[in-house]
Amino acid sequence: MVEVRLNVNGTAAAVELEPRVSLLDALRERMGLTGTKKGCNQGACGACTVLVDGRRIVSCLALAVQYEDREITTIEGVDHPLQQAFVTHDGFQCGYCTSGQICSAIAMLDEHKEGTASAVTEHVDEAPELTEDEIRERMSGNICRCGAYNGIVDAIEEVAG
Amino acid sequence: MTLPVHEPGASQPHPRGTGRNPATGTRRTGRHQPRVTTRVDSGEAEQFSVLGRPLDRVDGHAKTTGRARYSAEYAYPNLAHAALVCSTIPRGRITAIDTAAAAALPGVLAVLTHHNAPALKPPQKPTPVNLATLAPGTTVNYLNTDEVHWNGQPVAVVVAETVDIALAAARLVRPSYTELPSTLDFKAAVPDAHPQRRNAMLMPGGGSKGDAEAALAAAPVSVDLRFTTPMHNHNALEPHATTAVWDGDELTVHDGTQNIDWTRRHLAHRFGLPLARVRVISTFVGGGFGGKGSVWAGTILAPLAARATGRPVRLMLTREDVYRTVGGRTPSIQRVALGATADGRLTSLIHTSITQLGRVGGHPEQVVSQSRHLYAAENILVEQRQVDLDAVANTSMRAPGESIGTYALEVGMDELAYRVGLDPIELRRRNEPERNPLDGKAFSHRRVLETFAIGAERFGWAARTPEPGSMRDGRWLVGMGVAAAYHPAWQLPASVTVRLAADGSVVVKCAFHEIGVGAATAQAQITAHALGVPVEAIRVEHGDSDLPAGPGAGGSAQTASVASSLLEACAKVRREVFELAGRSADSPLRGRRLADVRARAGGLFAGAAGETYARILTRAGRSHVDGVVGSTSRLGELADQARFVAKFLRDGRRWVKAASGAQFCEVRVDPDTGEVRVSRWAGVFDIGTVVNAKTAASQLRGGIVMGIGLALGEETLVDPATGRIVNATLAEYHVPVHADVPHIDVTCLDDPDPTMPLGVLGAGEVGITGVGAAVANAVFHATGRRIRDLPITLDKLL
Numbered sequence: 001m002v003e004v005r006l007n008v009n010g011t012a013a014a015v016e017l018e019p020r021v022s023l024l025d026a027l028r029e030r031m032g033l034t035g036t037k038k039g040c041n042q043g044a045c046g047a048c049t050v051l052v053d054g055r056r057i058v059s060c061l062a063l064a065v066q067y068e069d070r071e072i073t074t075i076e077g078v079d080h081p082l083q084q085a086f087v088t089h090d091g092f093q094c095g096y097c098t099s100g101q102i103c104s105a106i107a108m109l110d111e112h113k114e115g116t117a118s119a120v121t122e123h124v125d126e127a128p129e130l131t132e133d134e135i136r137e138r139m140s141g142n143i144c145r146c147g148a149y150n151g152i153v154d155a156i157e158e159v160a161g
Numbered sequence: 162m163t164l165p166v167h168e169p170g171a172s173q174p175h176p177r178g179t180g181r182n183p184a185t186g187t188r189r190t191g192r193h194q195p196r197v198t199t200r201v202d203s204g205e206a207e208q209f210s211v212l213g214r215p216l217d218r219v220d221g222h223a224k225t226t227g228r229a230r231y232s233a234e235y236a237y238p239n240l241a242h243a244a245l246v247c248s249t250i251p252r253g254r255i256t257a258i259d260t261a262a263a264a265a266l267p268g269v270l271a272v273l274t275h276h277n278a279p280a281l282k283p284p285q286k287p288t289p290v291n292l293a294t295l296a297p298g299t300t301v302n303y304l305n306t307d308e309v310h311w312n313g314q315p316v317a318v319v320v321a322e323t324v325d326i327a328l329a330a331a332r333l334v335r336p337s338y339t340e341l342p343s344t345l346d347f348k349a350a351v352p353d354a355h356p357q358r359r360n361a362m363l364m365p366g367g368g369s370k371g372d373a374e375a376a377l378a379a380a381p382v383s384v385d386l387r388f389t390t391p392m393h394n395h396n397a398l399e400p401h402a403t404t405a406v407w408d409g410d411e412l413t414v415h416d417g418t419q420n421i422d423w424t425r426r427h428l429a430h431r432f433g434l435p436l437a438r439v440r441v442i443s444t445f446v447g448g449g450f451g452g453k454g455s456v457w458a459g460t461i462l463a464p465l466a467a468r469a470t471g472r473p474v475r476l477m478l479t480r481e482d483v484y485r486t487v488g489g490r491t492p493s494i495q496r497v498a499l500g501a502t503a504d505g506r507l508t509s510l511i512h513t514s515i516t517q518l519g520r521v522g523g524h525p526e527q528v529v530s531q532s533r534h535l536y537a538a539e540n541i542l543v544e545q546r547q548v549d550l551d552a553v554a555n556t557s558m559r560a561p562g563e564s565i566g567t568y569a570l571e572v573g574m575d576e577l578a579y580r581v582g583l584d585p586i587e588l589r590r591r592n593e594p595e596r597n598p599l600d601g602k603a604f605s606h607r608r609v610l611e612t613f614a615i616g617a618e619r620f621g622w623a624a625r626t627p628e629p630g631s632m633r634d635g636r637w638l639v640g641m642g643v644a645a646a647y648h649p650a651w652q653l654p655a656s657v658t659v660r661l662a663a664d665g666s667v668v669v670k671c672a673f674h675e676i677g678v679g680a681a682t683a684q685a686q687i688t689a690h691a692l693g694v695p696v697e698a699i700r701v702e703h704g705d706s707d708l709p710a711g712p713g714a715g716g717s718a719q720t721a722s723v724a725s726s727l728l729e730a731c732a733k734v735r736r737e738v739f740e741l742a743g744r745s746a747d748s749p750l751r752g753r754r755l756a757d758v759r760a761r762a763g764g765l766f767a768g769a770a771g772e773t774y775a776r777i778l779t780r781a782g783r784s785h786v787d788g789v790v791g792s793t794s795r796l797g798e799l800a801d802q803a804r805f806v807a808k809f810l811r812d813g814r815r816w817v818k819a820a821s822g823a824q825f826c827e828v829r830v831d832p833d834t835g836e837v838r839v840s841r842w843a844g845v846f847d848i849g850t851v852v853n854a855k856t857a858a859s860q861l862r863g864g865i866v867m868g869i870g871l872a873l874g875e876e877t878l879v880d881p882a883t884g885r886i887v888n889a890t891l892a893e894y895h896v897p898v899h900a901d902v903p904h905i906d907v908t909c910l911d912d913p914d915p916t917m918p919l920g921v922l923g924a925g926e927v928g929i930t931g932v933g934a935a936v937a938n939a940v941f942h943a944t945g946r947r948i949r950d951l952p953i954t955l956d957k958l959l
Contacts, residue, residue, distance in 0.1 A: 021325055029324060034234035035227020037447070039398045040480040044891040047398055075227035087221035090859045094677030095224030096398040096447030102225060120900075136899040143891065145398045145448050146677050147866025148859060149902040 004068050008033065009077025019065050023057075024048045026064035027074060035075035035099050039143070046142035049100035050074050056107035058141075075099035080106055085155035093146035101142045105156050108138045112160075130160050211689045211696060212919075213911060215855035219682045219701065220445070220675065229445045232415040233402035237473035240404075241270055243466045244327035245459070245478070246317035246334045247485045248309045251884035252343035252551040255307040255316055259335040263319055268326035270470050272334060273318045278304035279468050281431045281461070292802065296423035298455035298488055299522035299554045303462060309338065310521040311553045312345075312884040313485030315458045320466045320474060328479070343551040346881035347492050347517050348389075354515045354546040357525045366525060368533060368599050371540030373498075376509035380500025383509070384576045388497065388569040390933075390951045392877035393490035394483070395558050396896055399447020401487060402477040403463035411438045412464055417446040419454040420713035421672045425706045427456045428464065444704040446714075449676040450867070451490075451557035454715045458486045484889035488556035489877055491516040491526045493565050497573035499538075505581040507592045510538035512570055515546050522554030527562030531647040531930070532570050534817055535609070537594035552884055557715060559867055560926035563648050564933070568871075568951065571644035571934030576947065584627065585643055585938070586613050597817045605816040605916040609645060612823040612845040612910065616643070619906055620825035620843040629945035637829035639840075640943025644934035646822035646846065648927040650917055651718035654805040656709035656791020657726040659688065661734050663778040663785060665763050667692060667699045673711035673723050675704055678925055679856030680719060686852055687724050687919065691731035693760030694774075709791050710798075717820065717923025720852060725918035730788035735760055737788075738774055741781040748772060748780075816916055820927035822846035824865070826935035830943045835955030837940055839869055843906040849914040849922035857924045858907045864928020865905050870897045871929070872936035874952050 003016050008031060015030050024041070027033040027050070036059060039047030043061040050059045051073040075098075082102050085091070092098040112134070117124040120137040128134055135153050144152065223229040248255075260272040271277075283305070284297040301308075303315050317334050321327035344350050357366030377383055404415040412434060418424045418441065425441040428434070446453060463476035478486065493516050500509035514528035529543040558564070578585040593610050596603060617623070625641045626632055632639040658670040669688050673680055681701040689696045702708055712722035739755050742748040742765065749770040750758065757767045764773035778786065792798050812818070827841035844865055851857045874895035878888045888894050913920020933951060940958070941947050948957050 018323075018325060021323075025324060028234070032236060033227075034230060037231075037399070038233075038477065039400070040891040042480070042890060042892065045398060075225075078226075083222070083225040086225050087217050090218070090855050092224055092677075093679070093856075093859055093863060094397070094399065094448040095220070095229050095445060096231065098224050099227050132904070133900075136902070140898040140900040143398065143896060143898055145396055145450070145867075145896060146859075147863035147897070147902070149866060149897075149899050150862055150905055151859065153899070 002065060004065050006031070006064065006067065006072060007069060008072045009074060015064070017064055019063065021064050022060050023050070023062040023064045023067055024059040027059065033074050033076055037096050037099055039096065046104060047097050047100040049104045049142065051103050051107055054107065054110060056104050075103060078102060078106065081159050082106060082155060085158045086152070089151040089154040089158065090148065091151035091155040092144070092148050097142060097144045101139070101144065101152055104139060104142045109160055111138070132157070211686050213851045213854055214686065216682060216686060216696060216853055218679050218856065219685055231399055231402065231445050231447050232404055232417040232443065233475055233477040235404050235415045237404070237406055239472055241320050241322060241470060241472040241474050242324040242327045243463060243474050243476040244319045244331040245315045245462070245482050245486065246319065246331050246336070247482065248312060248314045248316050248336065250309055250338045250340050251312040251345055253309050253338045253340040255309065255336050256339050257337045258317060260317070262333040263330040266326060266330045266333065268322040269330045270320045270322065270472065271466070272330070273304055273320070273466060273469055274316065275304050275307050279465060281305050281465065282433055285430060289806070293423045293426035296420065296427040296456045297522070298457045298556055299519065301521050303458050304465065311519060311551055313553055313886065315462060315486055318462050318466050320470050343884060344549065345551060345884035347548065347550060349881065350548040350550060351494060351515055354548045357545045357547060366545040367543060369542045370599055373509045373511045373540040373542035376540040377498050377500040377511060380508050381503045382577070382580050383498065383500040384573055384580060385498040386496070386573055386576065386949060388495040388572065388949045390493045390565040390568060392492045392879060393558055393871065393875050394877050394894060395450040395452030395489065396891060396894065397448030397450055397452055400478045400480055400483050401453060401457060401459050402475070403460050404473065404475045405464035405467040406473040407467050410434060413440045413442065414460070414464060415442045416460050417453055418443045418460070419446065419449040419674050419676055419715055421674065421704065421706050422710040423713065424456050424460060428461070431461060432464065441706040442704065443674060446674060446676040449714060450559045451561065451715065452487055454557055454713060480891060481889045484877070484886045485553070488519070488523060488554045490558035490561065491555040493526065493528055495528060495569040497569045499573050499577045501577060501581060503581070505583045505588050505591050507536050507538035509540045510536055511542045513544040513546070514566070515548060517550050517552065517555060518547050519552050519554035520549050523556065526555065528566040530562045530649065531567050533599045534597055534819065535570065535645055535647055536592040537598050538592070541599055559864065560648055560929045563926070563930045564868070564871060567644065567647060567930045568933035568937065571931055572937050572949065575642065575934070575938040575941065586617060586622065589613060589645065602817050603815065605818040606847065606849065606914040606922070608847045608910055608912065609821045612821065612847055615908060616823040616825045616843050616845040619845070619908060620841070622825065629942055634829065636832065638832055638943040640828050640830065640939040640941065642826045642935045642938025642940070642942055644824045644931035644938060646824055646844070646927050646931035648717060648820050648923070648930055650721070650818040650820060650914065650922040651716040652725065652918065653712035653718050653722040654801055655712045655722045655726040657723060657730045658709050659727065659730040659734055659788040661692065661738065661774055661786045663775055663783060665694060665698055665773060665775045667694055669699065669701045669727065670708045671703060671711045671723055672706055672708040673703045673719055674714035676714050678719070678860055679853060682856060683720050683852040684723055684727060687727055688731060691728055691760065692734065694763050717925040717927065721918045721921040721923060724921060726790040728918065730790045733788035734786050735765065737786045738777055739765055741783065742772065742777045745780055748777065812916065818914060818916055818922065820846065820848045820922040820924065822927055822931070824931040824935040826939045828936060828939040828943055830940060830958065835958035837873055837953060837955070837958070839901065839936065840903055842903060844928065845908045846927060847910045847912065847922070848924045848927060849912065849917055850920035851909050851911040852921065857909060860924040861907050861928035862905045864926065865932055866897050866902050868929040868932020869901060869936065870895070871951060872933045872953055876952050
């Protein structure tokens with residue numbers, strides 16, 4: 001067992017855990033932050049997406065011990081216009097992928113603002129316009145089995161302006 | 162969003178001029194007008210109804226803030242975690258299980274096998290007297306037997322202090338087996354297919370009219386085609402999860418289920434408990450699609466582990482466990498043969514199917530269902546056969562039967578259209594039946610051709626040039642395809658309590674399921690409509706067996722089933738409130754007739770004369786009025802069930818009821834790589850009354866998205882030598898992602914079915930039907946290649 005200082009949603013906490021424990025399990029099982037979801041536990045679905053220093057990661061493939069003193073934000077710590085936009089545009093049904101979709105979209109918007117290219121960006125040396133195709137490509141790591149993709153894209157478009 | 166919204170004064174965009182009569186709130190129906198037998202609800206006559214409005218989900222903010230809790234997210238002191246050990250052979254007996262290494266791992270509390278697990282009663286045989294006997298996914302008495310019936314059957318459970326320890330220890334458990342001969346290869350077993358032994362979802366396995374084979378042989382134009390579809394898995398994003406807590410001999414289970422009542426009854430039976438000692442809580446379910454409609458191993462093994470260890474136990478299946486221990490959609494082999502006159506009138510329609518059953522469970526999939534109803538062929542033959550495999554029992558998955566059945570039938574119709582030289586929509590127009598083709602029963606509601614007409618307009622079908630390969634966009638081959646959507650309408654029993662409080666607030670109680678369909682939102686709107694109160698004044702409690710029993714969330718039946726009882730309960734509340742008012746000389750309602758009274762503005766009104774509920778209840782000294790529908794006694798339940806079955810059979814003799822629609826798809830195909838991209842979609846649906854335009858459209862879109870997966874990517878691969886599913890991961894089972902899904906244009910006719918509660922036909926399943934065919938037909942139009950084996954992967958196009 002090791003003790004790790006995890007700084008989650010602005011609050012630092014010492015958590016005792018085995019080194020093999022993922023950040024996802026640390027959040028859900030040790031810290032009671034169940035808003036972050038476990039869908040596949042192998043980085044294939046995106047339900048466990050959280051923000052670390054503003055970047056999106058899949059927390060199931062991250063070891064908690066590697067994230068000591070990093071700034072971790074889970075859905076419980078998110079206060080963003082995307083949340084209302086998801087409700088308005090019905091960007092979810094069962095809600096199980098929603099935390100991950102929202103965290104992922106927040107970071108994705110920042111990545112786009114920084115001019116990061118995606119696989120569908122035509123000219124990688126120019127700042128890409130955030131078209132629907134760009135949003136879809138950049139959000140494709142987050143599966144929604146209910147098929148609320150249209151609403152999610154609409155919500156992101158509304159917030160991106 | 163193109164759904165009509167019921168705003169005051171808004172014109173209804175119904176193409177036939179059907180729709181709500183603004184004066185009475187009633188709505189005219191389509192051309193078939195069987196007698197309406199549903200309750201004429203006097204309170205429904207409010208002019209500007211909340212019904213149909215695209216309201217936000219009542220649980221929306223809970224889901225966007227992480228507050229909505231699912232079954233693995235309930236904390237209990239001293240909670241332990243369980244993990245499964247699943248068999249690696251398909252059939253045989255366990256000769257020994259070495260648990261020493263697992264048990265020695267620090268933090269392991271117990272390793273349960275058939276040697277030391279508490280005894281459970283075996284599952285009951287299904288009987289129509291107790292529909293809950295249909296609950297178990299398989300007949301296996303897990304951890305109470307040394308028998309192995311499929312590759313992946315749970316044979317041991319490890320309980321440990323943490324989930325990591327449980328999973329690590331599970332890998333150390335070493336079972337030894339004696340293998341027995343097994344049948345594993347679906348396609349190889351086809352020669353042994355047997356006739357259907359029992360009804361599929363209360364539907365017969367076969368049927369015929371005339372001599373379809375002879376008519377096919379004599380037809381001037383014909384097609385005779387063979388299709389295959391693979392096994393599919395639901396892959397609800399929330400893996401099945403159960404948190405089980407014993408308090409003495411009382412059991413509380415948090416379980417993500419589509420059937421709280423059946424789960425509760427099944428657990429009570431297996432653990433030998435009185436029903437009152439079992440509580441099942443399922444507030445939010447992270448997707449179901451049929452995969453959580455039966456009781457599977459995890460739901461039984463979590464309380465078993467909790468009983469054995471004396472600790473609360475959580476068992477969240479791994480994604481791989483879900484594939485191993487929960488059934489999926491059966492693979493199918495189908496024959497569609499169509500004979501027609503030179504001008505495209507069907508003289509013969511043959512649709513036969515072979516699907517699989519597990520030897521320890523599964524139901525005969527109703528693959529030919531839609532082929533009984535869609536086309537006016539002179540001669541019809543439909544038949545379903547099955548093969549028995551030593552495989553995990555198959556189960557319902559979104560539109561079981563029709564999802565894959567419409568694929569084969571509607572590709573067949575497209576091929577026939579080319580053979581006859583007709584536009585595929587015109588071919589359907591020439592074969593539209595007046596009555597149910599197989600037996601001449603009346604349709605309760607039938608507007609299939611209108612959905613095609615509206616869809617053609619919205620989609621721009623007229624721009625299509627029929628010749629395959631004739632349309633291009635740059636280097637992409639462009640194709641457009643069309644297909645019919647069809648799903649029967651069902652209704653199940655439901656108990657509902659409505660409490661109207663003296664402050665005008667309303668609480669609705671019913672143990673229905675929120676699997677993502679917006680059920681609580683829809684029922685709040687129906688309550689607001691029936692009682693004339695604002696939606697904000699209504700709280701809907703669901704997902705808990707302490708509430709009155711709800712219907713299962715399946716067959717697209719939940720909304721209509723709850724609505725039926727909810728409307729009745731609201732009518733009882735109105736009647737009692739009206740009687741209370743009538744007892745007071747001060748009430749403007751005194752001396753009025755109930756039939757003239759409307760529920761609106763938070764009260765009852767006869768014309769302008771009336772008063773609020775708050776005023777009536779306060780004056781009468783009542784804190785609340787309850788409307789109760791359904792019985793809580795066992796005898797009452799049996800009577801309710803008998804009434805339900807009688808109505809089900811009576812309705813079935815009189816009418817064919819179904820949701821239907823038309824699917825329009827445009828694809829782009831890369832001529833060099835065979836890559837298929839769905840670039841446009843339009844779906845037009847007749848789902849009866851639309852209760853919430855926003856959530857209904859989402860349901861239909863979700864069905865189309867899953868259908869795109871069925872068409873282009875989804876396939877559970879089974880090793881025919883070992884019976885083991887080899888792609889039991891979300892990385893290797895390809896569900897649609899954002900990049901695969903274009904904007905989906907959805908339109909609903911919003912025309913109530915005259916025989917269903919509130920006119921609701923159901924929206925959850927019809928959306929996926931016809932999708933596979935629309936894609937396949939578009940791919941043919943783009944490339945000239947007919948792919949009759951799903952999924953349409955690029956290797957099949959090269």
